[in-house]
Amino acid sequence: MNYTYKKIWLIAFPVMMSILIEQLINITDALFLGHVGDVELGASALAGIWFLAIYMLGFGFSLGLQVVIARRNGEQRYAETGKTFFQGLFFLLILAVLLCMLSKIFSPVLLKHLITSDDVYNAVIRYLDWRIWGLLFSFPFLALRSFLVGITQTKALNMAAFTAVLVNIPLNWLLIFGFDMGISGAAIASSSAEMCSLAVLAAYMFRHIDKKAYGLYWRIDITVLKEVFSISVWSMLQFFTSVAIWFLFFVAIERLGETELAVSNIVRSVSALFSVIVNALAGVTGSLVSNLIGAGEKKQVFPLCH
Template sequence: MEYTYKKIWLINFPVMMSVLIEQLINITDALFLGHVGEIELGASALAGIWYLAIYMLGFGFSIGLQVVIARRNGERHYAETGKTFFQGLFFLFGLAVALCAFSKLLSPIILHRLISSAEVYHAVIDYLDWRIWGLLFSFPFLALRSFLVGITRTTALNIAALTAVLVNIPGNWIFIFDLDLGIAGAAIASSFAELCSLAVLSIYVLRGRKRRTYGLYLQFDKQVLLHVYRVSVWSMFHSFISVAPWFLFFVAIEHLGELQLAVANIIRSISTLFFVIVNSFAATTGSLVSNLIGANETKNVFPLCHRIIRLGYAVGFPLIILALIFHQSIIGAYTDNVAVLQIAWSPFVVMLLNYVFALPGYVYMNAVTGTGATRTAFIFQSITIASYLLYLWGLSYWNVPLAAYWTVEYLFVIFLGIQSVVYLKYKHY
């Protein structure tokens, strides 16, 4: 089982497009809300990260689900992949319902204590009141995505990604401006886009021949569900804690002022493109490593990671150079405020250069997950998060520029990568 650069790319590109769905929705929201006002732009950052932290519970579970499906696929137990998929689907939908209820009941109470600006707080709640229902569509989509990545048949993810974009862009215009719903309109458009992409992917996966080959028939198996849960629960929590500190990051920025928060949201929105590249290669790594282990080819794990990192650099570096050259046009697409444009340059550069360290950090981390050691990955993540929060706490006590806050990301990915490499090198799996 050899994964060449071409084969890795053909598997990864559709994954990249599927990861882009959620992130393009956030980018589109920020682009439109930047022309509504600074309060709405800043509020969408806090609301978006809060939603993303909740979303990552489902995303993390889907990574573990993907690992189990990929292992069955590598073992050529194809009928078991469909049974595994349905157990993951049941769990994810139930989790979505529970998290929607949690957000409606507790988000206003928690956020009121964390956000200092009353205007920003009310805008955040207006957004979340509609955005949270998107979990009912995005979590089943994650189950379908895990199935396709696990069996390395990812082409349909391109169509689903394109559907989400084509729905979300005009939807934002209609709901935000034509119907004058403001930040709530952005949330409605985003949730509707996720519904449409789910419909497209469901039709593709659950049709004819694939149903017979992979055993895609509605079935409940308690033992399989418990196995998927044991593998996935740790990846679920380590995905959550990898994003949760971002919310605290933006809370710290919010206390610097509404202008600084607006700038931070623009930088975060732009960084999303590079986040998509890194996470797609990382997700691909987890699936391919699991397939290699299922085929008893553990000796190829490190060579595979090296190929994926080199390919990731080949994709990302040209985009970084273009972003540096056209930074004024890129940042200017979000706002006409001259003060925002001036403040944004330094954190923009710091954010871009972090790609050098983020790609190998996440690739090696997901290789650990692909070995099935999701508990170990969670421990690594927890240690790294503790260092991250300590560093962020230290910065909050000094009068440092916004760019300094973004250096905390360097600490995060470098420390994560070092722990993962040591584990992969010395642990027998």
């Protein structure tokens, strides 16, 4: 396996676009809600970070899933990549349903004690009432992305990314202003964009990936799931904690006022764009390193990282 700069870039660029779209969805919400009012714009910051912290549990798991899939791909045990993928997909689906239920029950109670402004609190809950269901689409998407990155076939991520943009922007305008749904419209638009990008990626998998070669048949293997979870649990905790700190920051800003919270949301949304390249290269590097180790080419690991 010889990973040149060109090959690394060709693998990383679609991943970069995929991660960029996640950020652009938040920025699009902020841009449209900025024309609705400071309360809605500020509330989308708190609700968006709250949602992102929950989302990071699935994102952290998907990184461990990606590493295991890449290892099996490097070992040329291709049928095991599909088997591992389905364990991850099963876990992420269960986790999505569980987190949706827990959020619906506990989010209103917890946020009531953290948010001082009643107007901001009510707007946050209206946003989360719709946005949280996006986990049912974004978590399976993470599983599909982990599989494609693990086997280093990432071109379809470009299509999924552009689909999300093409759906999110016009739908935001239509629901927020056309149907006068305000912050609830932004949440519905974001979740709908995730649903459409999932549909594109699933269609690509169904049509272009060799199901027999990669063992893409639904079956549960608890042993494999335990292996993936033992690797993923630490990245789940790491990413959840890193975003939870941001949430505490916004809670502190909210106590200064609604305008200050709105401004902080804009700044955070823009600054997050600069992390896209780093996160994409980091994720791809992890996958390629695992491929090399699986192929028994450990001496190539550090040159690849360099």
